Amino acid sequence: MVAQNVAFWIFAAFMAAGAIRVVTTDNIVHAALWLVLVLAGGAAQFILLGQEFVAWVQVIVYIGAVIVLFLFGIMLTRAPMEAEEKLNNNLRWPGLAAALLFAGTLAWAFLDQWGSDKIKLTKPVRTKEIGDLVFRGYLVPFEVVGVLLLAALIGAVVMARKD
């Protein structure tokens, strides 16, 4: 348990630093690459929790596909590749206030409700259980999500093509 806690705090420190760099760096490509660090840290936390299927899905879908999409978006909008102009507007203090207020409220609610609840890990969750759940109890949401993905695909193609 001690080793898991140490690993958690190491990953959490990397994720926090990466998240702060994502929202503050003046180089657009670097922001996307810092996002990779946060996502990889999230996958590591999932493995730490014994939930490995979603961890690998996170690696494949987020780091493999979404980040590549982001880099394409950066290139296609001809974003400045070097840090030549500031990428943050002058709303720093209102933004900070909103973020602190929200995160503070969340943290207070969490501490109030789950003050000392422990996670007792018995065994890793196997992929078979996820398959059973998705194709039995959550079959209708699964199909709906499939239709939504198809609609998003067609919508993105229709919007982005030149005619």
Add this chain to the structure above:
Amino acid sequence: MLLNQFLLLSAFLFGTGIYGVITRKHTVLVLASVELMLVAVNINMVAFGATLNNAVGQVFALFVLTIAAAEVGVGLAIVLLIYRNLRSANPDDASVLKG
């Protein structure tokens, strides 16, 4: 491990995402900040799933992941369209609907 350490990490990531959405001047970076928030939500789902010792948290996290992928695809298409029409990726410039 305490459940709370995961929840507090996710609260921090969500707050950072809010800050990014408010302060970023490039639409792709605003979308990246939205991704930060979705990752925070996923950590919550998986942590609660691990607490309950079943796979439901993972199933919900998978749904969130799917929606996030669809959102990025459509979002970047919209960003591209705005850039093509306005020659700018700054969300402040897309103010045609402003009264």
